[in-house]
Each structure stands twice: as structure tokens, then as C-alpha cells.
Amino acid sequence: MKTHASVAGKIALSFVMVMVVMIIVSFIFAAIGVARGMNLAELEASIGESLLVQYLQMILFIASSYAMYAFFERKKGWAIGLRQRRGAAYALHGAVAGIILISASAVLVWAFGGVSWQWAEWDQEMLVPMLKGVLLFVGVAVSEEIYSRGYVQGLLRHHYGSTTAIVVSSVLFALLHSLNPGMFSSPLPVINLIMAGVIMAVAREVTGGLWWPIGLHLTWNYFQGYIYGFNVSGTTRDYSLLHTVDQGPAWLSGGGFGLEGSALSIVLLILGTIAVYMMYRNKNKKIDADSVSSLLK
Incomplete structure (x- = not known):
């Protein structure tokens, strides 16, 4: 006790x-x-x-x-996880994975009629806020990963093992967004954020550091908001390359919460978590892979 x-x-x-x-x-x-x-x-x-x-x-x-x-x-x-060998390479891997996952989610929602898109008319005024968006989401990714996956998950893993650390840190990560608009409009935003926490927590375990989750966190948020034009965890962006028109039920389109309110994103995050585990589980021999495996069974 x-x-x-x-x-x-x-x-x-x-x-x-x-x-x-x-x-x-x-x-x-x-x-x-x-x-x-x-x-x-x-x-x-x-x-x-x-x-x-x-x-x-x-x-x-x-x-x-x-x-x-x-x-x-x-x-x-135990370490927070920023001092990681091949950190830049892992960050790039995570960034590419984030682009693939968020793009697949957005395209599937569009294909099933959840949203329609219109290209924004590009002008010079868009450049500065879109560059500011990169800085903003870099800060969000680094700070939230250091706290949620670095400190909280590291502390829990030290005392209780990987499985407990992944589950509890992912739930706490979702709760950090409790004040975001529309967070509790349905169970889907909560489940999405828990599963987003899980994929990043599993990545932190099997890669041995924070850089893969930081890369995914950055591109997932940025492409969701500034490229595809969705709200990001309930928050709006002033500019995006695509203007999104919500025309489907909220469980499909995500409603005002963005793609993280869509049931399709949950499915893709689950598949992504399994893929991350399968790709990296043998590349870091110091990781307790059996504990992570028990979570995915």
C-alpha cells in the first residue's frame, strides 16, 4: 500500500x-x-x-x-527516455507512421461520406500561421511525451512493469485532455485518446525511448489540423490546406472533436499498435517484450 x-x-x-x-x-x-x-x-x-x-x-x-x-x-x-541511441531515426520513423495513420483515418472518413473537402486558396498569409503550427505541435509533442511517456510511464514501469505502465499512463494521458471542447460528447474521443496513448506507450517500450512517440505525436496532430482541416482534440485551427465540411454522423466524422472522435480512428490505432509492436519488438533486447505482448493478446 x-x-x-x-x-x-x-x-x-x-x-x-x-x-x-x-x-x-x-x-x-x-x-x-x-x-x-x-x-x-x-x-x-x-x-x-x-x-x-x-x-x-x-x-x-x-x-x-x-x-x-x-x-x-x-x-x-530508470531513465525518462530522451537520451536514446538513433533517436533521430526513431523520430523520423514515428513521424512517417503518424502521417500514414492520420492520412488513412482522414481518407477513410472521407470515403465513407463522413466529410467532404475543398482545397484552400493559397495565399502568403497562410505561411506564417502554418509554420507557427509546426512549432506549436513540436512543443505539444515533446512536453506531453516527456510527461506522459517519459515520467509517468517510466515511474509506473519501474514499480509495476510494462503492461500496467502502458494501460495506466494511457488512461491518464486521455484524462489530461478533459477540458478540451467535446471531450465527453460521446465515449469515442475518450477511447481514441486512450488508444493514442497506448500506441505511443507501446512504442516507448519497444523502441526504448521517447523519440518514436514524439515523431508520431507531432505529425498526427499537425496533419490532422493544418493539412486535412479537422479539429485537433476539439481545438480549431485558423488555416489548413483542405477545408473540411462535416456531413456524416459524429461517430464517423468525429464531429467537433476531430478525427479523434471517429470510430474509424480507433480501429486504425489498434492496427497501428499491433504493427509497431511487431516491427520493433526484437530490436531492443533490454525491453520486457513479454509484458507488452500480454497487453496485445
Whole structure:
């Protein structure tokens, strides 16, 4: 029981540290907004859309992960996973996998009539926000992977083994998105995010580091939003190469949550998880492949 309480307490503390700072920053933003005469709706929009707030949250999740690791875990023999041999190659593999999976999901939703597409008229104004989108999703991928797969999964794996670490870290990863618009509009967004967590958690196990999941996380988000024009976990983008028109039932198109609200994405994520395990299971001899295998049976 002491171990359970200790692990749960460390995970809770790592999250609370981030939230306390974010609440303080939000109050500061709100005070500035009130001084400028903003109403409640304008304040919420200003804080929610602020890139400064978004980047601060990413930095805080990274800082929290490394602070907790440095204080409690550094001498216990497990690593967060950024120092990985052939990390660049694994990141590229993950990025290609992310493009394939999100493209297959988008095309299948389109083929079954869930959405229609129109090409956007390209102009110079699109270039800057699309480049900013790359930076944004790089930050999202790195911060969420360091926290969810690096610290949380690493901590759980050290105490309970790979299978428990994959399952629990994936559920917690989904819950991190609880405040996203439409997250609980149906069970599908929750299941999708859990399965997204699973494929990245399995990849972290069988490749031995974080770079494969970081690559997948980046391209999955970027292509979903800025190329195919879907909402990304309920959040909207200002520009995309394709304009998406939702014309099918939400279980097919994903509705306002984006492709991560579609049943088809769940199927592809399950198939992708099996493919990742089969491709990499023998390439890192230090991984407890039997534990991962038990999850996939």
C-alpha cells in the first residue's frame, strides 16, 4: 500500500505543480483583462487562445517531469527516455507512421461520406500561421511525451512493469485532455485518446525511448489540423490546406472533436499498435517484450 500511495502521490504532485502555476498565471491574465474592460467571454477566449499561456504550460510539464525525476527517481536506475541511441531515426520513423495513420483515418472518413473537402486558396498569409503550427505541435509533442511517456510511464514501469505502465499512463494521458471542447460528447474521443496513448506507450517500450512517440505525436496532430482541416482534440485551427465540411454522423466524422472522435480512428490505432509492436519488438533486447505482448493478446 505504501508503494501505491507513493506512486499515486508523485503523479498527483507532478500534475498539481503545473496546475498551481497555471492558475496563478490565469489570474494575472484575468486581472489584466478586467483592467482593459474585457467581459467574461472575452477573458476566457483571450486566455484559451494565448500562445504564451500554451507554451508556458508545455514548459511547466517538462519542468515538472524533470524536477520530480531529479528529486525522487534519478538514482533508481530508470531513465525518462530522451537520451536514446538513433533517436533521430526513431523520430523520423514515428513521424512517417503518424502521417500514414492520420492520412488513412482522414481518407477513410472521407470515403465513407463522413466529410467532404475543398482545397484552400493559397495565399502568403497562410505561411506564417502554418509554420507557427509546426512549432506549436513540436512543443505539444515533446512536453506531453516527456510527461506522459517519459515520467509517468517510466515511474509506473519501474514499480509495476510494462503492461500496467502502458494501460495506466494511457488512461491518464486521455484524462489530461478533459477540458478540451467535446471531450465527453460521446465515449469515442475518450477511447481514441486512450488508444493514442497506448500506441505511443507501446512504442516507448519497444523502441526504448521517447523519440518514436514524439515523431508520431507531432505529425498526427499537425496533419490532422493544418493539412486535412479537422479539429485537433476539439481545438480549431485558423488555416489548413483542405477545408473540411462535416456531413456524416459524429461517430464517423468525429464531429467537433476531430478525427479523434471517429470510430474509424480507433480501429486504425489498434492496427497501428499491433504493427509497431511487431516491427520493433526484437530490436531492443533490454525491453520486457513479454509484458507488452500480454497487453496485445
